[in-house]
Amino acid sequence: MKILNVKSIQSQLILYFTIAIIIPAIITSIVGVKIINDQVIQQAENKVLSDLNSAREVYQNSIQHITNITRMIAVRSLIIKALENRDINFLKQDFNKILKREKLDILTILDENGNVICRGSNPNIFGDNLQSNLIIKNCIIKKQIISGTVVSSIEEIRKDSPELAERAIMKIIPTPKAISRTDTVETSGMFLKAAVPIFNESNKFIGILLGGVLINRNYEIVDKIKKLMYEQATYKGKELSTATIFLKDLRISTNVKNEDGSRAIATQVSEDVYRTVIEKGERWIGDAFVVNTWYIGAYEPISDINGQIVGILYVGTLKLPFDHLLRNSLLTFLGIAFIGIIIVVIVSFRLSKKISAPLKKLEIIADELANGNYNLDFQCNGPIEIEHLAGSFKNMAMELQKEKSKLEEWASTLEKKVQERTDEIKKIHSQLFRSEKLASLGKLAAGVAHEINNPLTGILTNASLMLEDLDQADPKREDVEIIVKETIRCREIVKRLLDFAKQTQPQKKLTNINTSIENIILLIRNQASFRNIQIEKNLDPNIPEIMVDPDQIQQVFINIIINAAEAMNKGGKLSIETKLDKNSNYITIIFKDTGPGIPDELKEKIFDPFFTTKESGTGLGLSISHGIIEQHGGTIDLDSKANEGTTFIINLPIKH
């Protein structure tokens, strides 16, 4: 997978979008969970408080129930009579039945001074005085029903019933976080008792009936409370609600269960609760770790008939459902946040791709432009700004393309022009060079020719005279003849040199070029050197007469024709053509031979003075011809290849 560059648009967009969603998600989660937590806790505490009220109600109802039963027994005439008659046997039998029927633990009848007449629960012990007992004392004094919670010592309970005493005794199970107690066994018993005064028919106070129930190990009240709190008993295997009655700090009646499922009797309340409820007499609400799990608990003090705090009434509701509610809402918040983040990442990924893909394309296009490729046709889809940018790129590429082709055009014309100019300059330069050379040579030749001409004339005259004087058979005659012949040749050379040197202004007159050529052909045709040469004429009769020096022009033609003949000494064909050029500015004269041609390396030199490949040549013929044609404002050109013959083309202007 390609690792994202941290500086790329893609990664930055994803980062910022993620931050933008994570922060509100965290804040919402925290605030939301806090609100839910507060509400859940509040709700749980409200529930537990209302449960505590119900519990108190149940507790009070139990006292009331005992009071009612005791009162109903106390008003029975049989009982009143039996008390007056001290009919203990009747009382014994009757109380025995009532105890069983009404589920009472104590039913004791006393006389008006507090002496025990009959103990229903233990008929063998009687006659003792219970005036020291607060409930009895109050009843005797006030002669009205006294009921409530009473804590009795083991001795008292034993008198009431040894079995009851057994039920009351509890071996304290040391509990963590509880107050430390010096004793290891709790012997007191907590009773709900009602003392009802008995009046005879003449409404005389004759005694007291004391009814009571021992709460130690009696689970009726706590189970009734529990039933009221939740219909359903357990949540994930745990007791949903619990109720407990404490004697001081000790669980004497509870439906809190131990791990083994037995009731957690004889365990202690935590020290915090003890200090608040027992010592300060205040309510305590909060999280409580009860035996093995957390409950939201409410505790309130239980006071005896004297107003003394003797125990605690507790109800607790399992914290687990609330914890689960909290956890589920937190998970929901986090889940929403997580989904949000994923959506944001996907959206920002797609968005950034939408932006960065065309940008990347533009980058490639820019590279192409940089490499000189302006011929670009591309489509760039993306946000409007990038599309505009792509449009600008396209325009720029088009403009660059136009400029490039303009430049290329310019470059090629420039090259052509430079080439033309260079050629021109070269030509002018060589013309200049030749002119200068000709000028200096002309001066030199004129001087030399002048000096040589007179002695040559002398030599020729004398040699001719000598020849005339010699006999035909004279052996010297041959030598003199050579002298005469060579001297004539020298004079010819001198003459040509003088011609060359003179470069006189042409004496122009209207001349028919065709006629000039015809004359020359007539003149040379019968000469020995033309015997093997076929001459072909192709003269345009329409060419106009032009202003030239006919002698000079004829000399040029003769030079060229003689050169051709010399080149074709073993025979060949010479064709001579005249014509008008297509614009009628020039008369063109073409001499074409079938000789050996001129090699490339010599072409440059043939117009140079004294350049010759012939043994007896002067090398002045073409040089002079070139000078004459130039003076007539015309051109003389060569078209020749080795072994393919030679063509000379002369152009003479019609109007000069």
Ligand SMILES: Nc1ncnc2c1ncn2[C@@H]1O[C@H](COP(=O)(O)OP(=O)(O)OP(=O)(O)O)[C@@H](O)[C@H]1O
């Ligand atoms: N038609 C031709 N075919 C082949 N070579 C030629 C032709 N015309 C001229 N040339 C060459 O050009 C050279 C120069 O010619 P040019 O007429 O100037 O001098 P030349 O003929 O050598 O001497 P001269 O004219 O004095 O007899 C010649 O020597 C020859 O090599």
Ligand SMILES: [Mg+2]
């Ligand atoms: Mg020649």
